[in-house]
Amino acid sequence: MRQHLKQISYVLFILPVVFIFGCSTSQKVQETEKSVPEKLQSALLWKIETKDVAPSYIFGTIHMIDKDEYFFTKEMEDALASTKELVLEIDLEDAMDLGSQISLLQKALMKGDTTLKDLVSAEDYQMIKKHFEDMGIPFFLFEKVKPMFLTIFASDDMFSGGGLDMDEIKSYELELIEKAKVQNIPVDGLETVEYQMSIFDSIPYRAQAEMLVNSIASGEEEDTVMDTLVYYYKQQDLAKLDQLLNSDPTTNDYRHVLLDNRNSNWIPIMFRKVKTQPTFFAVGAGHLAGDYGVINLLKKQGLKLTPIRLGLAGTKI
Numbered sequence: 360m361r362q363h364l365k366q367i368s369y370v371l372f373i374l375p376v377v378f379i380f381g382c383s384t385s386q387k388v389q390e391t392e393k394s395v396p397e398k399l400q401s402a403l404l405w406k407i408e409t410k411d412v413a414p415s416y417i418f419g420t421i422h423m424i425d426k427d428e429y430f431f432t433k434e435m436e437d438a439l440a441s442t443k444e445l446v447l448e449i450d451l452e453d454a455m456d457l458g459s460q461i462s463l464l465q466k467a468l469m470k471g472d473t474t475l476k477d478l479v480s481a482e483d484y485q486m487i488k489k490h491f492e493d494m495g496i497p498f499f500l501f502e503k504v505k506p507m508f509l510t511i512f513a514s515d516d517m518f519s520g521g522g523l524d525m526d527e528i529k530s531y532e533l534e535l536i537e538k539a540k541v542q543n544i545p546v547d548g549l550e551t552v553e554y555q556m557s558i559f560d561s562i563p564y565r566a567q568a569e570m571l572v573n574s575i576a577s578g579e580e581e582d583t584v585m586d587t588l589v590y591y592y593k594q595q596d597l598a599k600l601d602q603l604l605n606s607d608p609t610t611n612d613y614r615h616v617l618l619d620n621r622n623s624n625w626i627p628i629m630f631r632k633v634k635t636q637p638t639f640f641a642v643g644a645g646h647l648a649g650d651y652g653v654i655n656l657l658k659k660q661g662l663k664l665t666p667i668r669l670g671l672a673g674t675k676i
Contacts, residue, residue, distance in 0.1 A: 401596045402666030413637040419644030420531035429529035432669045442639040445539040450548035466556045467508045474502045478568035490575050505559045506567035549625045561616045601648040619651040626656045
């Protein structure tokens with residue numbers, strides 16, 4: 360039971376990114392390939408410099424990636440080793456506290472008497488129900504669960520036998536936590552799990568349900584999108600990643616909730632930390648680019664940010 364709750368707790372952590380990319384189609388990915396922003400420098404790792412304090416760093420992650428695609432380079436190792444604190448979107452270890460997990464599971468339920476049947480057509484409901492039952496998951500247990508949460512469980516690739524298959528997946532956050540433990544580096548978070556859960560309530564249930572239906576209906580096309588996402592991630596191409604974020608109209612409607620507002624909330628915390636001690640930040644790569652991206656917002660605070668290209672020549676791309 361405790362292991363299952365830990366899996367669900369991690370699902371809550373990575374949900375915003377899966378929600379962002381879950382409804383793009385292969386056709387939309389092809390459309391994004393027609394144009395590339397010219398001025399955005401491409402790098403997943405950036406050095407942050409300020410007066411009188413050693414440099415800090417920010418690294419853009421994919422919260423979950425196939426173990427065969429995972430990399431952790433010397434540049435990343437050196438940057439982490441030179442800092443005194445690791446800061447993630449949330450402190451994942453705190454989120455794995457048993458009492459916290461039970462509370463979060465309760466918040467995954469829709470308010471009032473609303474069920475999924477109230478949000479989708481009878482045909483779409485039967486499609487969703489069949490999808491979960493074909494996966495061996497008793498769907499009656501999920502009738503009142505928020506559709507945005509169900510989007511995670513709808514992925515055949517991500518789950519095996521109803522549980523997160525961590526044998527086939529690497530998490531940059533979990534790997535960084537383990538490396539920080541070895542180096543006696545404390546871990547902190549930019550926001551709470553409770554705040555991340557509030558994202559569910561900031562997006563109407565019907566919009567969440569539409570995302571769930573599209574995610575299931577897209578099938579193999581969604582795999583194509585994720586393959587494209589990982590490809591451009593390993594190319595360290597922030598411009599392409601940002602285009603993928605904006606390629607789906609429904610997702611783009613809620614970008615301010617999923618990305619922009621959160622980025623703005625993080626900046627005062629990040630500014631204070633880099634002024635205090637060298638810090639290694641790791642947040643989803645989708646948070647880095649754009650006018651309201653973390654890189655641009657930190658520059659507006661007078662900080663110097665320098666891209667560091669990672670040596671990936673020896674990795675699979």
